[in-house]
Every structure is written in C-alpha cells, then in structure tokens.
Amino acid sequence: MRVDKHIVASMNRQLVLETIWEKGPISKAEITRLTALSLPTVIKIMEELAGRGVIASCGKTEGSAGKRAEQYVFAGDAFYSIGIDMTPTNLKVVVIDLNGRVLGCGKKTFDQIPDVDSVLNDTQALVLSALADSAVAKEAILDVGVAVPGILDTEKGMVLFSPNLRWENVDLLTPLRERLFAATGIRWELQMENSNRTMALGEQYYGSGVGSDYFICINLGYGIGAAAMEHGELYKGISGTAGELGHITVEKDGPLCTCGNNGCLEALASGRAIAQQARNLISSGVKTSILELTGGDPAKIEAKTVFEAAEKQDMAAVDLVRKAGEYIGIGIASYINLLDPEIIVLGGGMSNEELLIEQIEKVVKVRRMRFAGRKVQVRVSELGEYATAIGAAAIQLKRLLRHGGRLHANGEEEAV
Ligand SMILES: [Zn+2]
Known part of the structure; x- marks a missing residue:
C-alpha cells in the first residue's frame, strides 16, 4: 500500500506537538522515547515547530542519565x-x-x-x-x-x-x-x-478533563446539555447532534419542552424548569419564602432564588431542588451505563449548588447498573462562569x- 508521505509527516508532527503539549517541559530524547519516532525525525519536526513559534526552549534540567538536557514547552503564551x-x-x-x-x-x-x-x-x-x-x-x-x-x-x-x-x-x-x-x-x-x-473542549485542555480520553461534560444551567469525549475527540454522531441529554424523556407524560416533546429532562430539571415549578407552586397557594426573596414578584423568580430559599431550609424549595437532582441523576446514570466514562464533569451555573450536586451524586450511585461505570469519578468544573x-x-x-x-x-x- 502506498502511503502519502505528506500525511505521515503531518501525523508525526501532530504526535510530537501533542506530546510536548501534554508532557512539557520535555527533552528531545524523552519525546523520541514516547513517540517511538527516530531522533533525526523528532529534531527535524521540532526545528520546524520552533520556526513557527509554536514551541520554545525553557532551559536545561538534569536528565535521567545525569546529562543536562534542553527542555521544550508548547508556546501557548x-x-x-x-x-x-x-x-x-x-x-x-x-x-x-x-x-x-x-x-x-x-x-x-x-x-x-x-x-x-x-x-x-x-x-x-x-x-x-x-x-x-x-x-x-x-x-x-x-x-x-x-x-x-x-x-x-x-x-x-x-x-x-x-x-x-x-x-x-x-x-x-x-x-x-x-x-x-x-x-x-x-x-x-x-x-x-x-x-x-x-x-467539554475547555475541560479537556484546561480543566477537569486534562489527561482523560473518555469523559462526559454535563452543562447544568438554563438548559441541560452534555458532550462526550471519546478517545480524546468530541463525539458528534452522524449528523452532529449527539449529546442532547436535556432532551431524553424521563417522564412519559411530563411537561412540554421547548423542543416540542413532553417530559424531557430539561423540562423537568433545568434552571428554567426549576424557576417555572416555583412559580406554579406559588400560584397554587403553597406557602414558601421564594416569593419574598424577589420582593413579591413571581416574574423575577430564577433558579438561583429557589436555591437560595433551599439553603435557608425552605422545605418547598428543598423539595424542588431534590426532585431536579433526582431527574438529573437518572439521566447521568443512564449516560454512564451507555458510555462507561472515566470522569463526569459537572459544569454550568447550577454546578456550584451543593444541595443539587449532593442529590445528583446520591441518585447516580443508586441508579447506575452494578459494575457499570465503576471507575467513574464525578467532578465539578473549576473553570468558573467563563468555562464555555x-x-x-x-x-x-x-x-x-x-x-x-x-x-x-x-x-x-x-x-x-
Ligand atoms: Zn426537549
């Protein structure tokens, strides 16, 4: 079989650069060992990358053989x-x-x-x-x-x-x-x-997914969405729509969703849904402090108002948060059963709400199949509000x- 030498050169260059990105600071000898490329090939590629300003030397350190070896890093700055x-x-x-x-x-x-x-x-x-x-x-x-x-x-x-x-x-x-x-x-x-x-890309390069080839990032905010990283690549599906976790059905006859379906996870447990459920409770006459937190205006109720009331032990609010956490936990447990990821990264505006995350973790443990996803770790994103x-x-x-x-x-x- 004839292999295009340009394709091979391009793959080798990607391999060298990704090794420097992941392992840097790193020496030429270590890159050669990790990539199984020849030293002359590694040197040639590194000269090219340094010429483009993509990598840079960061001085010498003690090598394993006692020799001081020049170290290289990705020039991300x-x-x-x-x-x-x-x-x-x-x-x-x-x-x-x-x-x-x-x-x-x-x-x-x-x-x-x-x-x-x-x-x-x-x-x-x-x-x-x-x-x-x-x-x-x-x-x-x-x-x-x-x-x-x-x-x-x-x-x-x-x-x-x-x-x-x-x-x-x-x-x-x-x-x-x-x-x-x-x-x-x-x-x-x-x-x-x-x-x-x-x-998920942000988590892969700078956050909780660094070093993992199989993780799922779940966006808990105004809506609910997910993305799966498989073998270091975003899994997109044949038409690019994979990951619509928010639109899996979790209640057959549940509330109408913005997508036109009924009982979607997003219609039951997203930030928008939690706020709507609080408004419904108030209009049905349930006593709760949620309304007081908005100065008596139901239109101003947001999910964070409900979380705030729950923190103050308002039982109606606690109940809303627990129910949302249960639905999200069910969705995530199904995802674990399907894909067996290494890490679940929870991000988005609701991922720093402790009561919700506690409930999700509890339900995920109970609901996922025995032995399925037994290595999975649940982490909360540390990239903050600018993660996306x-x-x-x-x-x-x-x-x-x-x-x-x-x-x-x-x-x-x-x-x-
Ligand atoms: Zn939907």
Whole structure:
C-alpha cells in the first residue's frame, strides 16, 4: 500500500506537538522515547515547530542519565484567541492565551431572550472591551470561537435550531464576521461549536478533563446539555447532534419542552424548569419564602432564588431542588451505563449548588447498573462562569495542535 508521505509527516508532527503539549517541559530524547519516532525525525519536526513559534526552549534540567538536557514547552503564551459564549440569559467574551490564561473578559446579562441582532451588537461591543481589558493587540489574535446552544451547521456557520434562544435557520457567523471586521479592521476566522461541546473542549485542555480520553461534560444551567469525549475527540454522531441529554424523556407524560416533546429532562430539571415549578407552586397557594426573596414578584423568580430559599431550609424549595437532582441523576446514570466514562464533569451555573450536586451524586450511585461505570469519578468544573467561553476560544488550540501551526482562512497551513 502506498502511503502519502505528506500525511505521515503531518501525523508525526501532530504526535510530537501533542506530546510536548501534554508532557512539557520535555527533552528531545524523552519525546523520541514516547513517540517511538527516530531522533533525526523528532529534531527535524521540532526545528520546524520552533520556526513557527509554536514551541520554545525553557532551559536545561538534569536528565535521567545525569546529562543536562534542553527542555521544550508548547508556546501557548505566544498565541491568543477570543471565545464568545451566547446563552438566553447572558453573553460572555474572553480573551485567552493558548495556555488557558484569561487576559480579558466581559459579560452582558439579558432580561429577556435576545434576538439575533441585539446579540450581534452586544458581541461586537464586548469583544472590543475584552480586547482593551486584555491589552493584547488585535493583530495578535489568531481566531475567534463562538459557543451557541442547540443544533448547528458548524461548516456553514448556521444555527439550525436553538430552542433556548428561539433561533431557527440563522446565519450567525457571516454577519458576526462582518461586524467584527467593521469594528477592528481585521477579518478573523470564526469557528462555531455547540455550547456543551465547547465546554467539554475547555475541560479537556484546561480543566477537569486534562489527561482523560473518555469523559462526559454535563452543562447544568438554563438548559441541560452534555458532550462526550471519546478517545480524546468530541463525539458528534452522524449528523452532529449527539449529546442532547436535556432532551431524553424521563417522564412519559411530563411537561412540554421547548423542543416540542413532553417530559424531557430539561423540562423537568433545568434552571428554567426549576424557576417555572416555583412559580406554579406559588400560584397554587403553597406557602414558601421564594416569593419574598424577589420582593413579591413571581416574574423575577430564577433558579438561583429557589436555591437560595433551599439553603435557608425552605422545605418547598428543598423539595424542588431534590426532585431536579433526582431527574438529573437518572439521566447521568443512564449516560454512564451507555458510555462507561472515566470522569463526569459537572459544569454550568447550577454546578456550584451543593444541595443539587449532593442529590445528583446520591441518585447516580443508586441508579447506575452494578459494575457499570465503576471507575467513574464525578467532578465539578473549576473553570468558573467563563468555562464555555474559554472552551470556545480553545477551538483554535485544537486546530493549532493538529496542524502544528496557524491555518489560513482557506484551510491551508502556514508556510514555514
Ligand atoms: Zn426537549
């Protein structure tokens, strides 16, 4: 069989670069041992990567044979990227270096679900302010990643269906690219990915998923979503819609979901659902302190109001949180039975609510099949409220690691 030598060279380069990313600081001899490539091949690839500024030497340390060996690291602090996280309740923008350091950020909260045009306006303004905040020159930004909830055509930059944002067949990236060009004079390459998957990318490179090839990231917020990392790659499915954990049916005749189905996990246990259930309780006459926390206005009840009341031992609120935790636990136990992951990372706005997480962990233990997922660890994301935006910015890191350098807008690799 004839093997294209360019493909082999490209695979070898990716192998060397990923080894430096994962294990650095690391010496040439160690890379040779770990990759099973020849020393001359490793040296040639490293010269090329250093020429592109993708790796850098960080001095010498004592090698295993007592010789002082030159050590190399991924030069993540030499590349910058912008990440944008669009949700129905807020918009977040970060400027990071590719080591995952947040250098600038900005956030805008929405009172009601925003339309496309206002999100584009706000994004343009936030990108400019986050850039100014970061003190990174706009010319130094490699690319921009955008996280959007729902089903997307990432190639065309289209939002096909986002029940939470109520957007359908929206061309998002073309107008966004034009607006950012008008504002900065730079035509950045824009990439988009589903919010749950970008959150998983952030965890893979900078968070609780580092070092794991099989983990699941669950986004517990206004909606509920998930993304699975399988053999270090995002599992997408044949049409790219995999991971819609929020829309598995957990109650046959349950409440109507935004997707049009009944009894979805999201319709029973998401932040939006918890707030709605609290409003329903109040209108049916149940006594609870939830209403007092919003100054008597039921329209102002959010999931966090319910969590706050639960913390103060309001039994109606505690009951709502426990029920939501039970449904989420059932969903996660099913996911474990199906996929046998190493780690479950819980992220999103509700992942720092202790009572909810306790209940989820309890139900997961009871509900999952005996021996299924027996090695699984449940972790709460440590990337904070900008986790999804950081993941969106990391879309570019994935491309950089794969190609060993910057890609031009036409997909061609940068010349050395
Ligand atoms: Zn649904």
